[in-house]
Amino acid sequence: MKSKIESLVEHKELKQNGYSIHYYVSGNKIDRELIIFLHPAFADHRSFDKQIDYFSKHYRVVTVDLLGHGLSQANKSKDKIDLSVNHIDKIIEFEGYAKAHLVGVSMGSLIAQYYGLKKPEKVLSMTVLGGYDINADNKEIAKAQRFEQIKWIFKAIFSMDSFRRHIASGLVFHPEEQAKIFQMVKLFKMKSFMVMSGLKNILQLRENIKCEYPLLILCGEKDIELAQQVSKKWHDAESTSKYFVIKNAGHCANMDNPEEFNKIVMDIIKSK
Numbered sequence: 001m002k003s004k005i006e007s008l009v010e011h012k013e014l015k016q017n018g019y020s021i022h023y024y025v026s027g028n029k030i031d032r033e034l035i036i037f038l039h040p041a042f043a044d045h046r047s048f049d050k051q052i053d054y055f056s057k058h059y060r061v062v063t064v065d066l067l068g069h070g071l072s073q074a075n076k077s078k079d080k081i082d083l084s085v086n087h088i089d090k091i092i093e094f095e096g097y098a099k100a101h102l103v104g105v106s107m108g109s110l111i112a113q114y115y116g117l118k119k120p121e122k123v124l125s126m127t128v129l130g131g132y133d134i135n136a137d138n139k140e141i142a143k144a145q146r147f148e149q150i151k152w153i154f155k156a157i158f159s160m161d162s163f164r165r166h167i168a169s170g171l172v173f174h175p176e177e178q179a180k181i182f183q184m185v186k187l188f189k190m191k192s193f194m195v196m197s198g199l200k201n202i203l204q205l206r207e208n209i210k211c212e213y214p215l216l217i218l219c220g221e222k223d224i225e226l227a228q229q230v231s232k233k234w235h236d237a238e239s240t241s242k243y244f245v246i247k248n249a250g251h252c253a254n255m256d257n258p259e260e261f262n263k264i265v266m267d268i269i270k271s272k
Contacts, residue, residue, distance in 0.1 A: 044071075068189070080198025082199065102116065104129070113131070121212075125215075125216070125272045129218040135206040174250075216241070218253060220256060
């Protein structure tokens with residue numbers, strides 16, 4: 001179910017205490033800036049297959065299996081998803097860079113922002129798709145997510161296939177992309193729910209946080225109404241941000257409509 005990728009992709013491991021973070025690198029390093037793509041919950045690096053060829057022609061590209069996802073299983077470690085900021089920092093360093101463009105989708109956008117909060121001087125630009133401001137009052141979102149999480153756990157307990165289908169249909173609009181997500185979710189284990197509990201450290205009401213880098217906020221035209229509302233509200237509150245709605249696309253618009261997503265992101269990164 002994997003999209004055909006023409007670029008040479010190198011699989012690397014970032015060794016941690018009791019586990020490894022797996023990441024994938026493409027594109028010539030010489031005189032090129034670094035872009036790191038961070039995937040949504042339950043998926044993995046393959047959700048960016050349709051970005052690799054496009055961006056690696058002009059940039060060094062890294063896609064990551066975040067902790068608890070893909071091949072980056074937590075094993076016996078008690079580390080949580082918020083420690084992804086440390087993993088990102090080490091990847092940037094190991095790849096020989098001082099800064100990077102961050103592109104995050106859904107949960108990946110929350111982690112990208114958290115990195116930007118901790119290391120703003122290392123962010124060249126940030127693209128957020130299907131996300132929201134981690135520093136704002138997100139009570140309405142939290143309520144909706146708690147309700148959704150109950151469904152996740154219920155479905156996972158009684159049928160992992162039912163859980164995978166539910167996740168796939170919520171992340172992407174087109175059936176062929178749903179089939180790809182379904183395959184990715186097969187690598188999501190029950191323990192990974194514990195890893196995800198680290199999101200509570202990322203989502204905090206913080207006042208007077210200024211965005212210190214170019215910010216692009218994206219939303220899929222066919223994403224749920226709440227997602228569209230919070231994306232637009234965030235853009236309205238962040239006067240220097242850019243905002244686009246990607247047509248004919250769901251929550252992971254980079255998979256549903258990669259042509260429009262790629263062009264918008266490339267234009268913003270080039271103009272930074």
